Amino acid sequence: MRKFFKKIIKNSRSHEDGIFFDKITKILGFKPVTIRYYKKAFTHRSTNKLDETGNPFNYERLEFLGDAMLGSVIAAHLYNEVPTGDEGYLTKMRSKIVSREHLNELGRDFNLIQFVESKVNPQHFGENIHGNIFEAFIGAIYLDKGFNYCEKFIYDKVIEPYVDIPKLEGKVISYKSLVIEWCQKEKKHFAFEVFDDTGIEDQKYFGVKLTIDQKIIAKGRATSKKKAEEKASKRAYFALQEKIDKK
């Protein structure tokens, strides 16, 4: 009987919760199970909320958890990706990837701040709120779906689009300029074209496609046109590299 009521309560999601669920699902790429963890990841301490056992209900503890999960997933990625890097190199590269600056960028790009519940004006939060709630969000994924989902999310949404080892090593400054250089050398015609622009102010998102000799080579999506071009260029660079290697 109790189970039955619980089920009803669970299913009778408010309209507001429904929107939250849909937005979170879109970011995650899968359906979350326990929405409460994600709610917690976006609840600021200024709300003074408590959970049913009287403990503070805010994102601060989740930050600790998310930071640890990010640390181990990035460690495993670097270990596999750079077999020549020694312990010192791996440690340094990981610090770069999980730097405050980088985490803030991630939080901003996912526009997580739209979900924050707070009694303080979000304008007073300062820059680090973006990185903090990003870490808490990772912690929530771990609690909700376990390590493997958490790892997959970090691979798909953080490592693939953001972690660029040659760039972090300072070897590559811009993939866009590398691609342009290559096109000019090979006498190929190239063009970057915006094919998608959400236009919504707080959720700006651009889709850019790169064509070389009228053929679409790669696409990129990001919160600015410049970033989207760079993403598309990075993908194109690795696609072209394979071609060159095959010769």
Place this chain on the structure above:
Amino acid sequence: MRKFFKKIIKNSRSHEDGIFFDKITKILGFKPVTIRYYKKAFTHRSTNKLDETGNPFNYERLEFLGDAMLGSVIAAHLYNEVPTGDEGYLTKMRSKIVSREHLNELGRDFNLIQFVESKVNPQHFGENIHGNIFEAFIGAIYLDKGFNYCEKFIYDKVIEPYVDIPKLEGKVISYKSLVIEWCQKEKKHFAFEVFDDTGIEDQKYFGVKLTIDQKIIAKGRATSKKKAEEKASKRAYFALQEKIDKK
């Protein structure tokens, strides 16, 4: 055909490798798949070994990986175990658990040094070798079997027998003295008795049982009689606590 030869090579384990396999299996609690990872975890840089691609074959990179895995598993454990602890508390407690001193103790208790391959006399290694190869060993488990096995190993072989939150908080100094105190107050007869002693010098292991009023309450196993008594006392303490709570 190539697969067939690979299989033969894989199955024709030398006698020495067979002993290594058996000993590692005993420590792990499951059969390892790729022995090479564990070999690497115990290979000192002084051997100057290289792998097939020319990269150094020693445990240093695995230390980085194992440290990260330990960090995230311990973080998740603390998060769940101490819902009242804030971010600062969780960070501090984790540092205590993965302290150099504690990792050295773990490496020593598992007697991992017996496996080390080196050109330097192991007596010159210094104390930290124990913790370093313990971390590398955790890294090898992750590579061999993935996160879930790695997590299970850390829970069963590190957290359950070693991680004692009240003790780390400085609230409990010795479970043995708590149990003795309780017995004296309740006028119960108690006795610690060694029931198992391997006797082998480099793998000393003691089993101790604690009886209260002629009834076996708990057992403990460790590398010293004192540690085994403390383990048995800890288990007895939590068993008795439940009894007291039920009253």
